Amino acid sequence: MLRKVVSSIAFAAIVSTSVSIVVSQDLCAGPVSRTVKMQGQLGKVIVNPYKVAPLTAVIDSDGKIATDISVTVLGKPNGGQDITYKVSDAAFLDHAGVPIFGLYDGYLNHVKVDYKLNGKEVHDTYKILTNPFQTRIVDGKFEQKPKVEVKKVAKGFENRLYMVTLMGSADYKDLAWFKNDKIHGAGEWLEPSEIYMVDTKGEIRWYLDTEQFYDKYGRNIDDTGRIMSINMLDNGDLLFAQSQKYFRYSLMGEKSFSRKLPRGYVDLSHEAMPMPNGHMLLRVAKKDYRIPGTKDRATTIRDVVIEVDEGGRVVDEFDFNKIMGNNVFRKDLIVGLDARAVCLNVDMNAEHIEVSDKVPYGDHASTGTGRNWAHINSISYDKSDDSIIVSMRHQGIVKVGRDKVVKWILAPNVGWTKDMSKKILTPVDVNGKKLNCERASCSDTDFDWAFTQHTAWLSPRGKNVGHMKTLSVFDNGDGRNLEQPAFKEDKYSRAVEFVIDEKNMTVKQTWQFGKEKGWDWYSPVTSSTHYETDTGTYNIMFGTAKMLTKNDTEGIIVEVDPKDNDIKLEMALSTDKKPGIYYRTNSIKPNELFKY
Structure with missing residues (x-):
């Protein structure tokens, strides 16, 4: 009977792995011996070798x-x-073998590997079985894996790959032991992310097992919060952050580091940006901050940027409470925001936001240090003058030098103090003629300011040398013109490109896309846009379309040719994880991953 069981095991192994196994039947002779013949002329196949990337x-x-x-x-x-x-x-030496990337989930993949062995050409085909995509189970509900509808793929875009970040809902938020402590922002969210990659057929071809980083029970504060932005290094490694930690991993799942924030800082979210010198810019907050003009101490909210070196040590700090001075009390945009979208609270009855320096400290859209007065959500580094450009959702886009002095502000000239009002860029037309602008709008022109924007990044579409800069921005559009429209369906989001003349302190709008899509693509929060040098297109994610409706949130990815706004690729990513929302997208180029 036992011999039959052993034979059955051997047969199952042959069927499932496509390798031949011979098992000794003489159990009295000692341990069972076996001879294994692997696929191909190399060694065995190890799926998910580094435990965090199951489709490698x-x-x-x-x-x-x-x-x-x-x-x-x-x-x-x-x-x-x-x-x-x-x-x-x-x-090959790094992995002690051939790295395989881009497998289908729950599928017997066929992988061709061509190589030379001892000078001779070898052509092997491997069969690699993977497990199904790991979906999240929340409150007993089995969530389906994301659905992708591919609507258009132009010639030349058939082999594109897109990584997306989906921020889901909490598992056991009530168990967070720190929820009443002085921790705010990402520390309070306690909500996991799903990070995965899709091809142009709508198939998932990679995902990150975020369970390896995230404590869904909320017992360990250092392992909670959201993974939001993901930025790629030149070698394809990923740099990402999750509240109290930041990480560097390869797409194969190799860990370079997992680090806690330096002591004194909390709430790392929205941006962890690599610098050309190997340092990193992190959007953080400070704890135990002494509130100016009071005896109070509180945790600040999304208003500090630190630069850390390769070892994780702080080398510089940009404290925007000090940099902006009295402008932490500028309320003109905040009073015009849609309360339903400020903290991803889909409350269709929300009508207004209370704005006051008397509002309790914490993650409240209001004025003053210790409250959500700035909401920095992206950082761009300008190496030409060693400065940073930050998107302050509740104020505008601001460039600051290493001396911590504001160079310019891209925002309507409303509500600023006299010293900052001088830093506001003047809108001009394509010929450099000053536009007719009053308060927060300009007449007889397509020019418009960006409102509650994300990803204000230097665009490689421009040369960005000397005093001329090209900036690409995702203009979410909430609080446009510092107010709400008469009908919510009049809202729109767009990707926009500005050219800034830092010498003459002017700005002109050179491209936009999305305004014509209107309410259907309106994304009150999140989203991204960046220029792809290999295709000459702008990669745009409208990350929260339909969020403020009764429908499930939808993420829309498009590649747009800025010369004529022709859509080269369009796909829609849906989710039943209400209020799960998409944050950003990155294009992945496989040939960049294993060239070092």
């Missing part, structure tokens, strides 16, 4: 040295998308 694998070198390696993860039959990339000699 390594084909072990088995002590052999392969060179001139090329990998193709074959698309599913009948039109699936192939993923092809080269593997450098260094990457």
